[in-house]
Amino acid sequence: MNGREQHAEGCTETMNAITAVNDFVVKFANVNGSGSASANELFAKAIMRMGVPVAPRNIFPSNIQGLPTWYEARVCEKGYAGRRGGVDLMVAMNPQTWDADVSEIAPGGYLFYDSTRPMLASKFRADVNVIGVPLTAIANATYSDPRQRQLFKNIIYVGALSVLLDVDASVFETLFAEQYRGKERLLESNVRALHLGRDYVREHLAAPIGLRVERRDHVGEQIFVDGNSAIALGLVYGGATVAAWYPITPSTSIAEAFQKYCSKYRVDAASGRQNFAIVQAEDELAAIGVVVGAGWNGARAFTATSGPGISLMTEFIGLAYFAEIPVTIIDVQRGGPSTGMPTRTQQSDLISTAYASHGDTKHVLLFPQDPHECFEHAAAALDLADRLQTPIFVMTDLDIGMNQRLCRPFQWDEQRDYDRGKVMSAAELDAGREFARYKDVDGDGIPWRTLPGTHPTKGSYFTRGTTRDPYARYSERGPDYLYNMDRLRRKFKTAATLVPQPVERAAKQKTPWGVIYFGSTSPAMAEALDVLEARGIAVDAMRLRAFPFPDSVPAFIAAHERVFVVEQNVDAQMRSMLINELEIDPARLIKVLHCDGTPITARFITRTIAEHIEAAGKATPERAMEAA
Amino acid sequence: MTYIAKPKLHHPTLTRNNVGYTRRDYEGRISTLCAGCGHDSISAAIVQACWELDIEPHRVAKLSGIGCSSKTPDYFLGASHGFNSVHGRMPSVLTGANLANRELLYLGISGDGDSASIGLGQFANAMRRGVRMAYIVENNGVYGLTKGQFSATADRGSKSKKGAINTDAPIDLVGLALQLGATYVARSFSGDKAQLVPLIKGAMEHGGAAFIDVISPCVTFNNHAGSTKSYDYVREHNDAVSRIDFISEHEEITTDYAPGEVVDVRQHDGSVLRLRKLHPEYDPTDRLAAMNYMHEQQARGEIVTGLLYVDPLATDLHTAFNTTERPLNTLGRAELCPGARALDKINASLR
Numbered sequence: 001m002n003g004r005e006q007h008a009e010g011c012t013e014t015m016n017a018i019t020a021v022n023d024f025v026v027k028f029a030n031v032n033g034s035g036s037a038s039a040n041e042l043f044a045k046a047i048m049r050m051g052v053p054v055a056p057r058n059i060f061p062s063n064i065q066g067l068p069t070w071y072e073a074r075v076c077e078k079g080y081a082g083r084r085g086g087v088d089l090m091v092a093m094n095p096q097t098w099d100a101d102v103s104e105i106a107p108g109g110y111l112f113y114d115s116t117r118p119m120l121a122s123k124f125r126a127d128v129n130v131i132g133v134p135l136t137a138i139a140n141a142t143y144s145d146p147r148q149r150q151l152f153k154n155i156i157y158v159g160a161l162s163v164l165l166d167v168d169a170s171v172f173e174t175l176f177a178e179q180y181r182g183k184e185r186l187l188e189s190n191v192r193a194l195h196l197g198r199d200y201v202r203e204h205l206a207a208p209i210g211l212r213v214e215r216r217d218h219v220g221e222q223i224f225v226d227g228n229s230a231i232a233l234g235l236v237y238g239g240a241t242v243a244a245w246y247p248i249t250p251s252t253s254i255a256e257a258f259q260k261y262c263s264k265y266r267v268d269a270a271s272g273r274q275n276f277a278i279v280q281a282e283d284e285l286a287a288i289g290v291v292v293g294a295g296w297n298g299a300r301a302f303t304a305t306s307g308p309g310i311s312l313m314t315e316f317i318g319l320a321y322f323a324e325i326p327v328t329i330i331d332v333q334r335g336g337p338s339t340g341m342p343t344r345t346q347q348s349d350l351i352s353t354a355y356a357s358h359g360d361t362k363h364v365l366l367f368p369q370d371p372h373e374c375f376e377h378a379a380a381a382l383d384l385a386d387r388l389q390t391p392i393f394v395m396t397d398l399d400i401g402m403n404q405r406l407c408r409p410f411q412w413d414e415q416r417d418y419d420r421g422k423v424m425s426a427a428e429l430d431a432g433r434e435f436a437r438y439k440d441v442d443g444d445g446i447p448w449r450t451l452p453g454t455h456p457t458k459g460s461y462f463t464r465g466t467t468r469d470p471y472a473r474y475s476e477r478g479p480d481y482l483y484n485m486d487r488l489r490r491k492f493k494t495a496a497t498l499v500p501q502p503v504e505r506a507a508k509q510k511t512p513w514g515v516i517y518f519g520s521t522s523p524a525m526a527e528a529l530d531v532l533e534a535r536g537i538a539v540d541a542m543r544l545r546a547f548p549f550p551d552s553v554p555a556f557i558a559a560h561e562r563v564f565v566v567e568q569n570v571d572a573q574m575r576s577m578l579i580n581e582l583e584i585d586p587a588r589l590i591k592v593l594h595c596d597g598t599p600i601t602a603r604f605i606t607r608t609i610a611e612h613i614e615a616a617g618k619a620t621p622e623r624a625m626e627a628a
Numbered sequence: 629m630t631y632i633a634k635p636k637l638h639h640p641t642l643t644r645n646n647v648g649y650t651r652r653d654y655e656g657r658i659s660t661l662c663a664g665c666g667h668d669s670i671s672a673a674i675v676q677a678c679w680e681l682d683i684e685p686h687r688v689a690k691l692s693g694i695g696c697s698s699k700t701p702d703y704f705l706g707a708s709h710g711f712n713s714v715h716g717r718m719p720s721v722l723t724g725a726n727l728a729n730r731e732l733l734y735l736g737i738s739g740d741g742d743s744a745s746i747g748l749g750q751f752a753n754a755m756r757r758g759v760r761m762a763y764i765v766e767n768n769g770v771y772g773l774t775k776g777q778f779s780a781t782a783d784r785g786s787k788s789k790k791g792a793i794n795t796d797a798p799i800d801l802v803g804l805a806l807q808l809g810a811t812y813v814a815r816s817f818s819g820d821k822a823q824l825v826p827l828i829k830g831a832m833e834h835g836g837a838a839f840i841d842v843i844s845p846c847v848t849f850n851n852h853a854g855s856t857k858s859y860d861y862v863r864e865h866n867d868a869v870s871r872i873d874f875i876s877e878h879e880e881i882t883t884d885y886a887p888g889e890v891v892d893v894r895q896h897d898g899s900v901l902r903l904r905k906l907h908p909e910y911d912p913t914d915r916l917a918a919m920n921y922m923h924e925q926q927a928r929g930e931i932v933t934g935l936l937y938v939d940p941l942a943t944d945l946h947t948a949f950n951t952t953e954r955p956l957n958t959l960g961r962a963e964l965c966p967g968a969r970a971l972d973k974i975n976a977s978l979r
Contacts, residue, residue: 219979223978223979236964236965239964241959242956244720265970271953274949275952275963276951276956277727277946277956282749282752285749285750288720289721290723291724292721292724293711293713293721293726294724294728294956296724296725296728297732298729299728316717410975412965414967450709451709451729452689452709453689453732460706460709460710461709461710462710464712
C-alpha cells in the first residue's frame with residue numbers, strides 16, 4: 001500500500017486499516033449462477049455515477065453453476081483501467097474459496113462477509129478488518145421465495161457496501177429507476193433490498209470505513225461497455241450483412257450482440273424484412289466457409305471465434321488469402337494451447353493468425369486497445385477486407401471482450417461511406433475495360449474483381465486455390481506462380497500503409513529505452529509509463545495497432561538502443577514477428593511477458609522494466625547516450 | 629482443370645433458346661477427365677438442362693469442393709462465375725454465396741469423397757438448412773485423383789481395382805437427404821441422360837434444397853467386375869420409380885399418357901414436374917414412404933432412381949430468415965448504417 005497512511009479504524013476491531021479515497025480494489029468472491037453479476041455491475045456503475053472511474057474484471061470458471069467466480073473492481077479516480085493487483089476489500093460470499101480469498105487481502109484491508117452463521121476465529125486474520133453483516137438472516141426474514149432470497153441477498157450486500165464506502169443512495173435509486181422503467185414492482189423491491197443493507201450497517205456498524213468514494217467529475221462523457229458488444233456494433237455500422245459463427249468462449253457474445261443490434265437497427269421499416277443474415281454454423285469450418293462464400297459474392301461478412309476456432313478455420317483462411325476474398329475474422333483470444341484456459345485471457349494467437357494456413361501466407365491483424373477501438377477496428381476491418389481482398393483479423397482478448405470498460409464514446413462520421421474496394425462493374429466492362437482477375441494493374445498489388453452475375457459475357461472467372469495466371473486461368477507454370485506471389489507480397493506492403501498506424505508516446509527526456517505494446521496491455525502500460533516517469537525512468541512508448549508493421553515501427557526500434565516488447569503470451573510471439581518481419585537483432589528486443597491467464601498489471605510492467613534498466617545502469621540519459 | 633479454351637465456333641444453324649443462347653454458350657473449357665468418365669456426361673446434362681430452361685449463364689454461380697467431380701464446373705457454363713473451394717466444404721461456401729445474393733441460381737457440384745467422407749457434416753447441415761440450390765453428387769464410390777481408394781459411398785463387399793474388398797458399410801446420401809429435410813431428392817445415373825436432364829431442370833427450379841445423387845462410374849478405377857458402381861452393374865440393377873418431364877411455367881401442359889400413369893407436380897415457381905410413374909404405388913410427395921421404399925429396394929440390391937421425393941411448395945433459408953428481397957450484396961450505407969444520431973443514443977444508454 002504504497003504511500004498510504006495507516007491508522008486505527010473502528011469498524012469491528014481496532015487495528016491498522018488502509019485508508020484511501022477513490023483509489024482501492026474491491027473483489028467480490030461469488031458462486032457462479034447466484035445472480036451476483038448484475039449486483040456487482042450495479043455497484044460499479046453507482047461509483048461511476050459518483051464521477052469516479054471503475055475498472056471491473058470478471059474472473060470466472062468454465063462452468064454454468066456452482067463453481068467460484070470473482071468480480072474485481074478497481075476504483076481509481078486517475079482513470080487507470082488496468083488491473084492493479086492486490087485487494088483492499090474482499091466481499092467473501094463464497095465459503096468454497098474463503099481461505100484463499102481471505103489470504104489475498106492486503107494487510108490492513110477489509111473482509112466483508114455474511115455473519116448469519118458464526119465463523120471460527122481461526123478463519124480470520126489478525127491484520128484484516130472484519131465486517132460482518134447477517135445477509136442471509138436479513139434476506140430470510142424479509143423474503144419467503146428461495147430465488148428472491150438469493151437474488152436480493154446480492155442487492156442487500158451492495159446496499160451495505162454503499163454505506164461502508166460512503167456511496168449515495170440516490171445514485172442507486174436513479175440506476176434502479178432507469179433499469180426498471182415501467183416495472184414498478186421490480187423497482188420497489190430492489191430499492192427496498194438496497195435499504196435493508198444500508199439500514200443494517202447504519203444501525204450496527206461504524207461507517208464509512210477507511211476506503212471511501214468521494215464525488216468527482218472524472219467520468220465525463222465516457223461510456224461503460226464490453227469489447228464484444230463494441231465489436232458487434234462496429235460490424236453493424238461497418239455494413240456487415242452476413243455473419244456465421246460457432247459458439248466459443250470468449251467470443252460468443254459478439255454474435256449474440258450482433259443479432260441484438262441487427263434486430264433493432266437492420267429491419268426494413270416498410271417490409272419488416274431483415275437486412276442481414278446470421279447462421280449459427282455446425283462448426284468453425286462451416287462458419288468461415290459461409291463467410292468466404294458471402295465475401296466472394298460481394299457481401300460484407302464476418303465470423304467471431306477464439307484460438308481453437310482459428311485452428312479449425314486455417315485451411316479456409318489460406319484459400320481466402322490465395323483466392324483473394326474479403327473476410328473479416330474476430331479472434332477474441334483466450335489461454336492456449338489447445339483448450340488451454342478457456343475463461344482466461346492471453347495474447348497468444350499472434351503467430352497462428354499472422355501466418356495462418358499452409359504455404360506462404362501472411363495476414364493483416366488489428367489490435368484494438370479498448371471497446372472504443374473495438375468499434376473502430378471492426379468497421380475498419382470490413383473496409384480493409386474489401387480494399388485488400390484478403391482476410392482481416394481483429395485481435396481482441398477475453399480481457400477486452402468480456403469486461404466492461406470505461407472508454408471514449410463511439411463516434412461515427414455521418415459522411416463516411418464504405419470502401420468496397422476494386423469491384424469492376426458491368427458498365428466498366430461494357431466500356432471495354434480489360435478484366436484480369438489477378439493482374440496488378442495499379443501497382444499496389446491489389447487486383448480487380450467482379451461479382452458473380454455482373455455481365456452476360458464479360459468478367460466471369462473461375463476461383464480456385466490452385467495457382468493461375470493473371471487472367472485466373474489454371475496454370476502450374478513457375479513464372480505465373482512467382483508473378484502471383486510477388487504481387488501478394490506487394491499487396492501486403494500496401495496493407496501496411498492502410499492499417500491503423502502505431503501510436504507513440506515520447507518520454508519527457510531523450511532516452512535509449514523504448515517499449516512496444518499492443519491491445520489489452522494498453523491500460524496497464526499507460527499507468528506503468530506514468531509510474532516510471534515519476535520515478536525518473538524515461539521510456540518512449542509505441543503502441544502497435546496492426547500487422548503488417550508500418551515503416552514507423554522499424555524507425556522506432558532503430559531510434560532506441562533497447563526496446564522492451566510487452567505481451568501476454570509464453571513465447572514472446574510479437575517479438576518473434578518483429579524479428580522475423582523487420583530483421584531486428586534479437587538482442588535489442590527485451591521480452592516482458594505476462595502469461596498466467598490474468599490481465600497484465602502496471603505493477604508487473606513497472607517492476608520488470610525498472611529492474612532491467614536499473615540493472616543495466618543506464619537509467620540516466622547522459623550515460624545511456626554515451627553508451628550508445 | 630485446363631487452360632485450353634474450347635474454340636467458340638457457332639454454327640449458324642445452332643438453335644437458340646428463348647434468351648438467345650445456343651447450347652455452345654453453356655459449355656466450358658475442355659474436360660481433362662478420363663475419356664468415358666461419367667462426370668462428363670453429367671456436365672453435358674447440365675449444359676442441356678440450363679439451355680432448355682432459358683437460364684442466362686451468368687445468372688448461375690457454380691461451386692464445388694475438391695476432386696474429379698469438383699473440377700467439372702470448369703467444363704460447363706463458361707460465362708458463369710465458378711468457385712472450386714475446399715475439400716468437403718462446398719456447402720458452406722455456397723450457403724454464404726446464396727445469402728449474399730438470393731437472385732442467382734446456385735449449382736453445387738460435389739463427389740462421394742467430397743460429400744460423404746470429408747464433407748458429410750457440411751452436406752447434412754446444408755440439407756437441413758434448406759439452402760436453395762441444386763446439389764449434385766457425382767458418385768463413383770472411389771477417389772480418382774489419388775488413384776483408386778474407396779470412398780464412404782462404396783458398398784460393403786465392393787472390390788477395388790487392386791483387389792481390395794471394402795469392409796465398411798456405405799453412406800447413402802439419398803437416405804440422409806430424405807431424413808435431413810431436403811425438399812427435392814433424386815437419384816440418377818450418368819449413363820441415363822433422358823432421366824438426368826429433367827431431374828436437373830427440376831432441381832434448378834426448385835424452391836429449396838434440391839439434391840441429386842448421380843451414379844457416375846469411374847472408367848479408370850471403378851468399372852471392373854466386382855464393383856457396384858460400374859456401368860454394367862448399375863444398368864443391371866437400376867430400378868427407376870419414375871421418368872420425369874420438366875415443364876416450365878410458360879410451356880403448355882399437354883397430356884399424352886393414360887390417366888393413372890402420370891402425376892403432375894406443380895412447383896412453387898409455376899413449373900411442372902410430370903412424373904411418368906413406373907411403379908404405380910410410388911408417391912414422390914410422401915417422405916416416409918420414399919425412405920421405406922428405398923431401403924426395401926436397397927436390401928434387394930436394387931438402385932432406385934428417379935425423383936424420389938419432392939415438396940413442391942418448399943421454401944428456403946431466406947424465407948426462414950425473412951431476408952429482404954434485395955440481394956444483401958447490393959445494400960449500401962443507407963440501408964445498413966444506423967447513423968450518428970442512433971449512436972449518440974447508444975452512447976447515452978452506456979453511461
